[in-house]
Amino acid sequence: ALAALEAGVHCLRLNPGNIRRPEHIKLIASEARDRGVPIRIGVNGGSLDEKLYQKYGGKVTPEAMVESAQMELAYFEEVGFNQVKISVKASNVPLMIEAYRQLSEATDHPLHLGVTEAGPPPAGLVKATAGIAALLAEGIGDTIRYSLTADPVEEAKAGRQLLEAMGLRERKGLDLIACPSCGRAEVDVIKVAGDAQDALEKLNLPIQVAVMGCVVNGPGEARDADLGIAAGRQKGHLFVKGQVVRVVPEPEMVDALVEWAHKIADEGIEGALAQADAGAAAEADADRAALLDEQGADANASEQRVDLIRKNLLG
Numbered sequence: 231a232l233a234a235l236e237a238g239v240h241c242l243r244l245n246p247g248n249i250r251r252p253e254h255i256k257l258i259a260s261e262a263r264d265r266g267v268p269i270r271i272g273v274n275g276g277s278l279d280e281k282l283y284q285k286y287g288g289k290v291t292p293e294a295m296v297e298s299a300q301m302e303l304a305y306f307e308e309v310g311f312n313q314v315k316i317s318v319k320a321s322n323v324p325l326m327i328e329a330y331r332q333l334s335e336a337t338d339h340p341l342h343l344g345v346t347e348a349g350p351p352p353a354g355l356v357k358a359t360a361g362i363a364a365l366l367a368e369g370i371g372d373t374i375r376y377s378l379t380a381d382p383v384e385e386a387k388a389g390r391q392l393l394e395a396m397g398l399r400e401r402k403g404l405d406l407i408a409c410p411s412c413g414r415a416e417v418d419v420i421k422v423a424g425d426a427q428d429a430l431e432k433l434n435l436p437i438q439v440a441v442m443g444c445v446v447n448g449p450g451e452a453r454d455a456d457l458g459i460a461a462g463r464q465k466g467h468l469f470v471k472g473q474v475v476r477v478v479p480e481p482e483m484v485d486a487l488v489e490w491a492h493k494i495a496d497e498g499i500e501g502a503l504a505q506a507d508a509g510a511a512a513e514a515d516a517d518r519a520a521l522l523d524e525q526g527a528d529a530n531a532s533e534q535r536v537d538l539i540r541k542n543l544l545g
């Protein structure tokens with residue numbers, strides 16, 4: 231730690247489980263204080279101080295993790311050092327959430343959130359998001375880190391996307407939403423959504439785009455999206471804020487999304503809506519009515535499925 235300070239680092243992380251002797255901790259804090267370098271007290275459930283581990287019954291508990299952070303903080307305060315942020319990470323999500331909740335009650339220092347050793351995606355992404363998002367939703371946390379077994383670029387992207395999804399950062403890039411597909415789907419939604427993601431992501435536009443499997447429900451279900459496409463009768467029904475603006479042949483769906491994403495970026499939503507094709511909305515209505523006629527109101531055969539489940543349950 232002292233060598234890193236000497237080398238001119240901008241921030242240090244100290245794990246109370248690793249550097250334990252009070253005189254060493256205070257020496258580092260004094261040096262950091264003199265150089266104006268902040269320190270993160272990084273408590274980690276997996277390397278908790280053995281004495282605290284024993285004190286709390288041979289278990290890593292939220293209370294033990296918070297006490298570890300507070301002990302470190304007390305040494306820092308003894309030498310008048312307070313440029314501190316704190317983390318109490320664990321790989322166990324409920325443990326980490328509870329430790330941060332308790333820590334937020336115990337201190338006003340900024341808190342750095344993370345689920346440590348979350349592992350490779352997708353499970354790692356789910357674990358990290360579950361822990362970090364739960365705390366952010368409660369107003370706890372000042373900085374975040376995704377600890378994934380993956381390219382660090384993926385960690386940074388995940389963090390950015392979480393903050394955008396929670397409305398804590400303005401969207402800088404694409405937000406692609408897509409329906410899960412069902413008995414009404416008129417197109418391979420997974421493929422079209424993947425192609426759309428690849429084509430639109432490169433544009434770096436702060437836009438929400440929807441890919442919907444059918445024109446029966448698509449434009450309505452995704453009416454809040456800036457732009458979207460819904461499939462039906464070998465066509466793509468392109469819509470802006472739920473209003474159908476153009477109907478294109480199915481193979482041109484992704485190209486049409488790219489063209490209209492540019493239009494929205496250049497001319498805004500109103501400008502794009504003003505360029506709607508005259509007959510597009512009527513054509514979409516006709517396709518919707520024809521599909522409803524063909525498929526009926528219950529394209530997923532829900533009633534028969536429920537009957538079947540009841541019969542199986544009742545033997």
Ligand code: SF4
Pocket residue numbers: 409410411412413414415416442443444445446447448451
């Ligand atoms: S009803 Fe249409 S838009 Fe909704 S999930 Fe099914 S295919 Fe997708």
